[in-house]
Amino acid sequence: MTTTAPEVGKPGRAKRQGVLRxxxxxxxxxxxxxxxxxxxxxxxxxxxxxxxxxxxxxxxFFPTQLQWGNISELFDDPTVDFxxxxxxxxxxxxxxxxxxxxxxxxxxxxLARIPYKHANKVFYAVLATLMVPSAVTxxxxxxxxxxxxxxxxxxxxxxxxxxxxxxxxxxxxxxxxFPKELEEAARVDxxxxxxxxxxxxxxxSLNFFxxxxxxxxxxxxxxxxxxxxxxxxxxxxxxxVALSSYMTNQTVNYHLIFMATAISILxxxxxxxxxxxxxxxGIAQTGIKG
Amino acid sequence: xxxxxxxxxxxxxxxxxxxxxxxxGLTASNTLNFWLFTGPFLIGLVIFVFVPIGWSIxxxxxxxxxxxxxxxxxxxxxxRQMLTNSDFTGSLGTFTVFAAFIVPTTWxxxxxxxxxxxxxxxxxxxxRSVFFLPTACSYVAAALIWKMSMFNGVRxxxxxxxxxxxxxxxxxxxxxxxxxWYWLVILTVRLWLQAGFYMILFLAALQNIPxxxxxxxxxxxxxxGWQTFRYITLPQLRATSTAVILLxxxxxxxxxxxxxxxxxxxxxxxxxxLMVLYKTALGANQDYGSGSxxxxxxxxxxxxxTLLQGKFMGFGRxxxxx
Numbered sequence: 001m002t003t004t005a006p007e008v009g010k011p012g013r014a015k016r017q018g019v020l021r022x023x024x025x026x027x028x029x030x031x032x033x034x035x036x037x038x039x040x041x042x043x044x045x046x047x048x049x050x051x052x053x054x055x056x057x058x059x060x061f062f063p064t065q066l067q068w069g070n071i072s073e074l075f076d077d078p079t080v081d082f083x084x085x086x087x088x089x090x091x092x093x094x095x096x097x098x099x100x101x102x103x104x105x106x107x108x109x110x111l112a113r114i115p116y117k118h119a120n121k122v123f124y125a126v127l128a129t130l131m132v133p134s135a136v137t138x139x140x141x142x143x144x145x146x147x148x149x150x151x152x153x154x155x156x157x158x159x160x161x162x163x164x165x166x167x168x169x170x171x172x173x174x175x176x177x178f179p180k181e182l183e184e185a186a187r188v189d190x191x192x193x194x195x196x197x198x199x200x201x202x203x204x205s206l207n208f209f210x211x212x213x214x215x216x217x218x219x220x221x222x223x224x225x226x227x228x229x230x231x232x233x234x235x236x237x238x239x240x241v242a243l244s245s246y247m248t249n250q251t252v253n254y255h256l257i258f259m260a261t262a263i264s265i266l267x268x269x270x271x272x273x274x275x276x277x278x279x280x281x282g283i284a285q286t287g288i289k290g
Numbered sequence: 291x292x293x294x295x296x297x298x299x300x301x302x303x304x305x306x307x308x309x310x311x312x313x314x315g316l317t318a319s320n321t322l323n324f325w326l327f328t329g330p331f332l333i334g335l336v337i338f339v340f341v342p343i344g345w346s347i348x349x350x351x352x353x354x355x356x357x358x359x360x361x362x363x364x365x366x367x368x369x370r371q372m373l374t375n376s377d378f379t380g381s382l383g384t385f386t387v388f389a390a391f392i393v394p395t396t397w398x399x400x401x402x403x404x405x406x407x408x409x410x411x412x413x414x415x416x417x418r419s420v421f422f423l424p425t426a427c428s429y430v431a432a433a434l435i436w437k438m439s440m441f442n443g444v445r446x447x448x449x450x451x452x453x454x455x456x457x458x459x460x461x462x463x464x465x466x467x468x469x470x471w472y473w474l475v476i477l478t479v480r481l482w483l484q485a486g487f488y489m490i491l492f493l494a495a496l497q498n499i500p501x502x503x504x505x506x507x508x509x510x511x512x513x514x515g516w517q518t519f520r521y522i523t524l525p526q527l528r529a530t531s532t533a534v535i536l537l538x539x540x541x542x543x544x545x546x547x548x549x550x551x552x553x554x555x556x557x558x559x560x561x562x563x564l565m566v567l568y569k570t571a572l573g574a575n576q577d578y579g580s581g582s583x584x585x586x587x588x589x590x591x592x593x594x595x596t597l598l599q600g601k602f603m604g605f606g607r608x609x610x611x612x
Contacts, residue, residue: 029410165335
């Protein structure tokens with residue numbers, strides 16, 4: 001499993017040294033892991049405590065009694081429609097993932113596989129957009145979207161984000177490495193590019209699609225700047241915008257804020273636990289954040 | 291609220307005609323297919339990326355307050371105004387300090403974690419997951435935890451509780467630029483959020499280093515530990531390191547979420563370029579002209595840094611072999 005440097009020295013000594021080194025190694029990793037988990041501990045502790053326990057003089061490691069009622073209190077809170085914002089985020093993240101996968105994978109395939117004399121020029125035009133981060137173009141994009149009348153709509157939240165030069169680029173790189181023989185066989189059988197793509201290429205690339213889907217879903221769910229700009233009316237807030245609004249609120253209900261945070265993270269922790277294999281593989285394969 | 295447009299843009303009509311055509315190398319059929327596959331994406335790219343960029347450049351030469359169809363051409367005045375605007379220049383300074391700290395620390399931490407996890411013999415997947423898990427957290431959620439629970443300015447915040455055990459007074463971590471403790475808050479939150487992600491990249495790269503290299507080094511008398519790391523591991527990670535540093539820089543340029551949520555937009559210090567642009571264009575003045583000029587300046591800076599880094603560290607060499 002490991003491919004680390006081979007140990008040198010006499011067998012007995014090496015073994016003792018190995019044990020010593022392993023203990024040190026696991027101690028170091030363990031301490032680091034604990035530090036990484038502190039924020040998660042704080043979320044759960046605060047989410048299930050009363051405000052008095054959170055803000056008390058004496059630090060409490062755990063709530064004296066788990067306050068499950070905080071959940072219903074959060075969803076009944078009239079100041080922020082938290083359920084609505086969760087729903088908005090879900091719709092946006094799911095449609096965005098589906099849309100990006102469809103549009104960008106097709107384009108990536110076209111760029112990688114279909115001979116066309118201006119294909120290179122098109123590819124460079126796509127590459128050029130990588131140099132201009134989408135976050136920098138949010139001012140003119142907002143102007144464009146608002147002149148289309150898409151402020152406060154799902155369209156405005158989703159569509160401008162679908163044309164990711166980056167995802168297209170990653171798909172192109174992936175398809176360049178896709179075994180040509182599979183498609184050639186299909187094409188000899190008389191299938192056009194379109195049919196070969198759906199019947200041969202996509203079914204054989206599900207791993208990569210799954211990886212890209214997870215990455216896209218995560219960035220869609222966690223996006224903040226664009227939803228903040230587009231969601232001007234609270235009914236169009238995504239969960240991140242709703243969370244952020246808690247921080248500028250006058251009255252601070254710590255237990256509600258942290259319950260909201262916990263619930264906003266849950267879907268992604270779920271995604272992580274179940275799709276981790278693809279996620280790690282996909283990131284390692286592409287090498288880059290979606 | 292309808293999403294029909296998504297479908298309209300996304301689903302091109304299947305080309306039935308392509309079946310009837312000869313199979314190989316026919317230019318007309320290939321051209322048609324090329325546009326069939328890339329067309330929807332390219333149309334969207336033009337509308338939602340190229341048009342905004344062009345519009346932005348155009349707006350940046352006009353007096354465009356409260357309007358996106360301005361008529362008053364003012365040349366480079368918006369640029370002059372942004373470059374003499376202390377908020378904007380200050381934000382470039384903030385970015386520089388931020389990048390100078392966050393890029394090397396993330397690089398070092400993610401590499402260290404990768405080296406540690408790579409050496410583990412058991413429970414490797416568990417520790418990898420723990421370090422990777424913060425990636426599931428949004429910047430907004432993390433900013434909330436950091437500001438409200440870890441670095442709260444009163445006694446019940448974790449940091450103040452801990453220093454209180456040692457008898458120290460409460461520190462106002464984020465509400466005061468003097469001393470600039472807010473940097474500690476901002477840097478640790480991002481470090482926590484992104485280190486695990488880059489650790490995965492380094493782990494993948496470590497797994498690709500051939501074991502023979504280490505064997506050869508051992509035969510040549512290199513001691514395991516620092517020497518092997520310095521002369522084998524580090525050079526083998528060069529390509530990944532370059533990509534990681536580039537990604538970190540670009541991500542730092544675009545820092546917004548945690549600054550916006552931790553420092554609040556009312557403060558005049560600790561603002562990133564994007565925060566200033568957000569306030570300029572979408573704040574009370576709705577100054578699209580100056581906001582666009584700032585966006586153009588920022589884009590030019592990012593391109594310059596990217597190209598410079600590419601020149602020095604050889605990013606993008608892989609592209610030549612296509």
